[in-house]
Amino acid sequence: MTALNELIESLSRLPGIGPKTASRLAYHLINTDPAYNNILGEEISTIQSKIKNCSICGSFTESDPCEICTDNLRDRTKLCIIEQPQDVITLTTSGVYDGLFHVLGGAINPLEGVGPEKLSFTKLLKRIDEGDFKEVIIATNPTEEGDTTALYLKHILKDKGVEITRLASGLPIGGDLEYADKTTIARSLRGRIKF
């Protein structure tokens, strides 16, 4: 059964989905509402053409610039620096941050060949020079790479006349920002410390 095997093979290429789970999902898809399959299939095929990165902050958006960068009700004196576009969603759902974002596109990781030149630091410095930011909140992951990136940010931002803060601990060390629950995120935002 080529079609079934191909579907199982494709599903098992998704992160965290092994061959057994892929089979279970495939069997489910064979027996489920056909309309659901059409919708899911279409959504997967078209997601990349619908979602792009905001040309200002780098987060995911359907319209460029994104809803956050164009929202005049947000506090334009605060800039939160994050590794990945999805961290925007994690931080906004905490409900305690009303500033802007800047997505680096990763963290400095010399072992994997990710030096500062591969991340959007140049764009960040330009934004800070041209904007009215009073505070930069570093929200890189509490990992070795995130810490290295935070130190690098502290170094390049020290003469920019902005206050530099970092999310308070409360985040589990060695973890990934995206996995933290809302309450933990909210607490670490409220208790952010001078860096």
Added chain:
Amino acid sequence: MTALNELIESLSRLPGIGPKTASRLAYHLINTDPAYNNILGEEISTIQSKIKNCSICGSFTESDPCEICTDNLRDRTKLCIIEQPQDVITLTTSGVYDGLFHVLGGAINPLEGVGPEKLSFTKLLKRIDEGDFKEVIIATNPTEEGDTTALYLKHILKDKGVEITRLASGLPIGGDLEYADKTTIARSLRGRIKF
């Protein structure tokens, strides 16, 4: 971001996929090879039109009758009775069974309103009357419903002049046939007992 939220919502409707996993998968799909998304999307949209149930045995197939029912090298004196189409794959990959299959479409479960009339027993009796089967192997799940179904099968097949066997224990009780590993399946096939 409607498109992203819609994709996450659709993914989280898959069995075993919660909102966090759905988000992870969605972010992966945004960043992965676009060709992969097109293939996976197409496979999901079209799987139901490609896979049907074999009109003889009831298992999943792309051509009707299925590859197993039309395979003249298989032992046509053995018939293995299973609950679900996917159990065919589980049993054939064990490599120790070379007979035919019959899919019941479930197990007798009075509490959920699944009586014998909802399963393919009539078709089974017709197959046995018209075929040359010498042995019927009952491979229903080792659950209460599977055991009830096995007893019912024993009852309706007792005057058919076929030997009735059942997969040996070795399968974890309360589990699901589909989850068992190949070795366990192989051992339970080899050690099948008269029922």
